[in-house]
Amino acid sequence: MQPPNSTAVRTALWRALHVQLDAAPHILEDTTGLQLIAPEEGWQQRPDMDPVFSRRVRAAMVARARFIEDLMVREADNGITQYVILGAGLDTFAQRHPDMAARLQIFEIDEPGTLAWKRQRLIDNGYTISSGLHFVGVDFERGQSWWDSLLEAGFNQTIPAVIVCTGVTLYLSKEAISQMLRQVAAMAPGTKVAITFLLPQELLEEEDLQLQQASMKGAKASGNPFVSFFTPEQLTELATASGLNNVSIILPAQLKALYFSNRKDGLAPASGEMFLTATIGS
Numbered sequence: 001m002q003p004p005n006s007t008a009v010r011t012a013l014w015r016a017l018h019v020q021l022d023a024a025p026h027i028l029e030d031t032t033g034l035q036l037i038a039p040e041e042g043w044q045q046r047p048d049m050d051p052v053f054s055r056r057v058r059a060a061m062v063a064r065a066r067f068i069e070d071l072m073v074r075e076a077d078n079g080i081t082q083y084v085i086l087g088a089g090l091d092t093f094a095q096r097h098p099d100m101a102a103r104l105q106i107f108e109i110d111e112p113g114t115l116a117w118k119r120q121r122l123i124d125n126g127y128t129i130s131s132g133l134h135f136v137g138v139d140f141e142r143g144q145s146w147w148d149s150l151l152e153a154g155f156n157q158t159i160p161a162v163i164v165c166t167g168v169t170l171y172l173s174k175e176a177i178s179q180m181l182r183q184v185a186a187m188a189p190g191t192k193v194a195i196t197f198l199l200p201q202e203l204l205e206e207e208d209l210q211l212q213q214a215s216m217k218g219a220k221a222s223g224n225p226f227v228s229f230f231t232p233e234q235l236t237e238l239a240t241a242s243g244l245n246n247v248s249i250i251l252p253a254q255l256k257a258l259y260f261s262n263r264k265d266g267l268a269p270a271s272g273e274m275f276l277t278a279t280i281g282s
Helices: 006-021 032-037 055-077 112-124 146-152 174-185 206-221 232-241 252-259
Strands: 082-086 105-110 133-137 162-165 192-198 248-250 273-279
Touching: 006 032, 006 055, 032 112, 055 162, 055 192, 055 206, 055 252, 055 273, 105 112, 105 146, 112 133, 133 146, 174 232, 232 248, 232 273, 252 273
Parallel strands: 082 105, 082 162, 105 133, 162 192
Antiparallel strands: 192 273, 248 273
16 A cells, blocks of 8 residues: 555645635535545644645635536436546545435546555545445556556446546646547546646746746656646647547636635635536537
8 A cells, every 4th residue: 555645645635724724614625635644743834734825726726626526416416427536536525425425436546555545544534435436546657547447447338427637637748638538538428527737837827826836846856747738728629639529618717706706815726727628429
């Protein structure tokens, strides 16, 4: 078993920090990841958890998670029963929505060691692993196919699903992203897609440029450099060329309008990330 990578840990801690520091109503109530990580006392004093420095980043993390959850809840109500999370990390949807999870087949795809660690930590903390929660370990470094592994785990490719991927494409080459999108485009009609991408620096709000530069520096130092950035036009072109249709781009300003418009504390998400959404047509 291996602990989750530093990116997954940071994301989970930022989500918990939102609950601890930001005023109610919270965009997302998620401290489950913090429970699984069980960091040392004083973790809030880490430089990347600084209350001021991390404010817009943690807002962005909870906004994207809330957007995904709203999508899944809506589509489950419309009859979709399969939920695929590419690069699941410390996603806690199944633990925080047990009634809904009981009606779904949830496939969490990530490194085998990470998922083994997560499964054990869930058990250690008293969580029941439902029969519909599938941990799909994929050794990406050895070229293992996530699609083949998904099918082996029991995914039904003849019926629609919700497939999401957040915080992953920035580490992939354009060709690898295109390959992933082509596979997604071949899924059953009615499948809903939501994937995040990074905007290039020239499109960032001034106050977020420093955040992204710091993140890029840290990622490079850890051996996981940021690779891919897209303008909305470039992303739309790539998605269309990869076979996706009914494509929409959700920009940070739209997430801000959805989840932060009535807040009195001025909390707002960083401007570095956008969503690609699509519905697979017949």
